[in-house]
Amino acid sequence: MAEHTPRCPLQSEDHAQLLLSYCARRLDPARTAVLQRHIDLCPSCRAFLESQQLVWDALDSWNNSPISRNFDTQLLQRIHDNRAPARWLGADSWLAAISWKPALPAAAILALWIIAYPTQPTSAPPLDTSQAEQVERALEDLDMLQQLRLNTK
Amino acid sequence: MAAAAILDLDAGLMLCVRDGDSACFGALLDRHRNSVVHFLYRMVLNQAIAEELAQEVFLRIYRSRATYEPSAKFTTWLFRISTNLAFNWLRDEKNERLQESLQDQDAPSATRRLFDHQPSVESVLVHRVKLNEVRDAIAKLPAKQRAAVLMHKYEEMEYSQIARVLGCSESAVKSLLFRAYESLRTRLAQYA
Numbered sequence: 001m002a003e004h005t006p007r008c009p010l011q012s013e014d015h016a017q018l019l020l021s022y023c024a025r026r027l028d029p030a031r032t033a034v035l036q037r038h039i040d041l042c043p044s045c046r047a048f049l050e051s052q053q054l055v056w057d058a059l060d061s062w063n064n065s066p067i068s069r070n071f072d073t074q075l076l077q078r079i080h081d082n083r084a085p086a087r088w089l090g091a092d093s094w095l096a097a098i099s100w101k102p103a104l105p106a107a108a109i110l111a112l113w114i115i116a117y118p119t120q121p122t123s124a125p126p127l128d129t130s131q132a133e134q135v136e137r138a139l140e141d142l143d144m145l146q147q148l149r150l151n152t153k
Numbered sequence: 154m155a156a157a158a159i160l161d162l163d164a165g166l167m168l169c170v171r172d173g174d175s176a177c178f179g180a181l182l183d184r185h186r187n188s189v190v191h192f193l194y195r196m197v198l199n200q201a202i203a204e205e206l207a208q209e210v211f212l213r214i215y216r217s218r219a220t221y222e223p224s225a226k227f228t229t230w231l232f233r234i235s236t237n238l239a240f241n242w243l244r245d246e247k248n249e250r251l252q253e254s255l256q257d258q259d260a261p262s263a264t265r266r267l268f269d270h271q272p273s274v275e276s277v278l279v280h281r282v283k284l285n286e287v288r289d290a291i292a293k294l295p296a297k298q299r300a301a302v303l304m305h306k307y308e309e310m311e312y313s314q315i316a317r318v319l320g321c322s323e324s325a326v327k328s329l330l331f332r333a334y335e336s337l338r339t340r341l342a343q344y345a
Contacts (some may be wrong), residue, residue: 013327013328013331016327016331016334017327017330017331020305020334022328024305024306024309026309046224051342052334052338053314054221054341054342054344055334055337055338055341056306058283058286058287058337058341058344059287059302059306059307059337059345060288061280061283061284061287062195062284062288062291063188064187064191064194065191065194065200065271067186067187067190067204068204070229071186071190071204071207071208072182073206074185075208075211077237078212078213082212105233108189125245143174153276
């Protein structure tokens with residue numbers, strides 16, 4: 001085996017691809033012929049190919065198992081189940097289907113209107129001094145009334 | 154790459170699926186069902202799990218039909234999804250334990266039958282034992298090496314495509330395959 005013969009540089013990590021492709025019969029005829037001439041002269045590569053051929057044969061013997069008959073049915077069911085919520089979420093697609101482009105100019109005009117004419121907060125006119133005094137007096141009267149009620153109780 | 158994708162029949166079918174033709178999805182399923190299930194079976198070593206994962210692969214393909222763009226070969230995308238799902242499954246410690254127990258169940262039963270002289274033909278049993286050796290040798294490979302070998306051997310993919318599926322460089326794939334086949338040569342040295 002390879003232990004008894006010096007390892008050929010073709011078996012290095014960089015070049016082993018050539019031997020692997022040869023074993024897999026994936027090399028073009030020209031390269032196959034060149035490599036074949038090398039293999040005839042190189043016992044190390046012959047040993048490498050023999051052991052690789054064993055691996056290849058072993059992998060070839062691993063046949064495929066039959067697939068369940070209901071594979072497609074189950075898949076279609078899963079697709080259907082997956083699609084079902086889409087009906088419930090139909091509003092999303094309905095909203096997405098609406099073209100919002102015509103509404104954009106109207107929205108822009110409205111935005112400009114709001115910026116140009118901001119709504120003023122409705123504030124009460126300021127009270128003059130006499131009115132303020134009247135309010136103060138009214139509040140004092142209320143206080144007095146409350147105190148009277150408390151005293152009578 | 155885009156030019157190559159245009160020539161890709163699968164990409165054409167997928168574009169039909171994107172346009173709402175469900176018959177094209179059936180055609181894609183027919184073309185790739187077997188390879189995906191068999192690849193996943195060899196990755197996870199369990200037929201039921203492989204089929205479940207394969208359904209998930211096709212479900213994901215179907216779900217992403219609306220956003221599909223033929224920027225790469227369809228099979229690269231297909232096997233990328235398959236590989237990722239297999240990696241995730243293998244990464245799950247619980248599943249790995251189940252996998253080990255399944256292997257343990259399979260291996261001794263084959264040997265037991267061999268020594269029990271069950272009525273089956275000897276060559277069939279020998280074949281089963283050898284098959285277990287192969288399964289065992291593949292199962293002992295790290296997940297990425299395993300995926301690379303399966304794509305190289307059974308799907309006959311080029312190094313460049315395996316690299317795209319695994320999201321690594323071509324030289325990294327060469328290295329993965331070199332190490333994987335080296336391990337297999339050692340483990341299957343007695344296989345003849």
